[in-house]
Amino acid sequence: MKEIIIATKNQGKMVDFKKLFAPYQVEVKSLLDLGETLPDIEETGSTFEENALLKAKGIADILQLPVIADDSGLEVDALGGDPGVYSARYAGLEKNDEKNLEKVLKNLQGIENDKRTARFICVLAVVEPGKKEVLTKGICEGRISNNPRGENGFGYDPIFFPIGKDVTLAEMSGDEKNKISHRRQAMHQLKDWLKTRYEER
Ligand SMILES: O=c1nc[nH]c2c1ncn2[C@H]1C[C@H](O)[C@@H](COP(=O)(O)OP(=O)(O)OP(=O)(O)O)O1
Numbered sequence: 001m002k003e004i005i006i007a008t009k010n011q012g013k014m015v016d017f018k019k020l021f022a023p024y025q026v027e028v029k030s031l032l033d034l035g036e037t038l039p040d041i042e043e044t045g046s047t048f049e050e051n052a053l054l055k056a057k058g059i060a061d062i063l064q065l066p067v068i069a070d071d072s073g074l075e076v077d078a079l080g081g082d083p084g085v086y087s088a089r090y091a092g093l094e095k096n097d098e099k100n101l102e103k104v105l106k107n108l109q110g111i112e113n114d115k116r117t118a119r120f121i122c123v124l125a126v127v128e129p130g131k132k133e134v135l136t137k138g139i140c141e142g143r144i145s146n147n148p149r150g151e152n153g154f155g156y157d158p159i160f161f162p163i164g165k166d167v168t169l170a171e172m173s174g175d176e177k178n179k180i181s182h183r184r185q186a187m188h189q190l191k192d193w194l195k196t197r198y199e200e201r
């Protein structure tokens with residue numbers, strides 16, 4: 001079977017991607033599946049687009065294979081768009097999901113529900129050696145909860161109510177999350193690219 005490499009070390013993202021790629025005959029591999037030691041690509045960009053391209057190009061240059069990278073994060077309106085591109089390292093460089101979401105809740109203390117609007121953003125960069133790169137962006141609008149709820153998913157899922165839902169993303173099944181998520185919407189925009197390369201199941 002054909003393979004596509006996702007330039008990520010985030011296992012939560014890979015759970016989403018495995019489901020999102022299931023309609024296609026392609027095996028998805030993360031950097032954690034590749035035996036070789038690949039360098040950590042520093043996310044020095046100031047936008048999701050820049051960082052997604054840095055990660056995809058960095059790995060595609062080394063492997064000389066097609067690579068997809070995902071740069072994503074949470075924008076909270078009452079925090080001026082923070083944590084944004086700093087979502088993974090919001091509470092420190094050790095990238096701890098629980099500390100990160102606790103910091104968002106703490107910074108939103110006293111803010112009323114209707115002012116807790118937020119969105120998840122996902123930018124995907126597809127880089128194929130010798131070809132023009134492709135960028136897509138998906139957005140999932142919602143609101144930040146008052147407490148963490150639910151055990152599924154990863155990252156900020158336990159504190160995010162998607163618009164129109166009264167459960168957090170972490171209270172939804174993986175399949176339910178994948179119907180509405182920012183990652184799903186960014187993947188949807190890659191449909192034509194995917195269809196030209198991979199047979200559908
Ligand atoms: O569906 C999601 N549900 C909950 N949280 C999410 C989601 N999507 C992104 N997020 C959060 C996790 C992390 O705090 C940041 C992504 O940061 P980002 O740099 O793109 O990923 P990462 O460093 O964890 O892995 P990598 O760069 O190896 O792909 O946004």
Ligand SMILES: [Mg+2]
Nearest residue numbers: 010043071088
């Ligand atoms: Mg990262």
